[in-house]
Amino acid sequence: MNQTSAGKFDIREEIRLIPKTMVAVAVLVFFAMEYLLVAYAFRHDPHAPPLPLQLLIATSGGAVLAMFMLLVGYVNRDAKRRRMNYVLWTFLVLLIPTGIGYIIYFVVRQPIWSPCPQCGATVNPTFNYCPKCKFNLHPACPQCHRTIEAGTTFCPYCSADLKGRV
Ligand SMILES: [Zn+2]
Numbered sequence: 001m002n003q004t005s006a007g008k009f010d011i012r013e014e015i016r017l018i019p020k021t022m023v024a025v026a027v028l029v030f031f032a033m034e035y036l037l038v039a040y041a042f043r044h045d046p047h048a049p050p051l052p053l054q055l056l057i058a059t060s061g062g063a064v065l066a067m068f069m070l071l072v073g074y075v076n077r078d079a080k081r082r083r084m085n086y087v088l089w090t091f092l093v094l095l096i097p098t099g100i101g102y103i104i105y106f107v108v109r110q111p112i113w114s115p116c117p118q119c120g121a122t123v124n125p126t127f128n129y130c131p132k133c134k135f136n137l138h139p140a141c142p143q144c145h146r147t148i149e150a151g152t153t154f155c156p157y158c159s160a161d162l163k164g165r166v
């Protein structure tokens with residue numbers, strides 16, 4: 001039927017959410033970090049560690065920064081599709097250091113809105129009825145009162161005949 005992917009977690013879909021420009025920025029940041037540390041900072045430091053260690057520090061530092069940039073891009077798009085204040089959240093995760101901004105974001109973020117199976121309007125999954133067409137988003141079996149899917153012919157819990165009733 002007209003089931004949406006709301007509630008299901010697909011990591012590839014989540015990664016695809018990150019804007020391409022942010023991926024480019026992350027790659028750039030990664031190599032900039034390598035270059036700045038190895039070719040500049042360590043070269044002018046008389047107590048610099050040996051080259052393999054320099055590369056290790058630069059690579060891990062660059063990877064952490066790149067990851068950070070990717071997450072900023074993710075939060076920006078994720079907050080947008082959840083109808084949250086995405087500008088505010090993007091700034092919050094950018095400005096609150098050491099990833100605390102992300103933790104707060106993932107705790108308080110709203111559920112993903114999905115299309116109404118009847119009229120296609122974007123609705124909050126916590127709604128019981130579509131605010132546009134009054135479609136029952138969480139129909140219950142009239143006999144056993146358990147939540148069932150719209151368009152169910154027989155109740156999967158008590159076998160009540162629901163043809164045309166939900
Ligand atoms: Zn609707």
Ligand SMILES: [Zn+2]
Pocket residue numbers: 141142143144145146155156157158159160
């Ligand atoms: Zn039932």
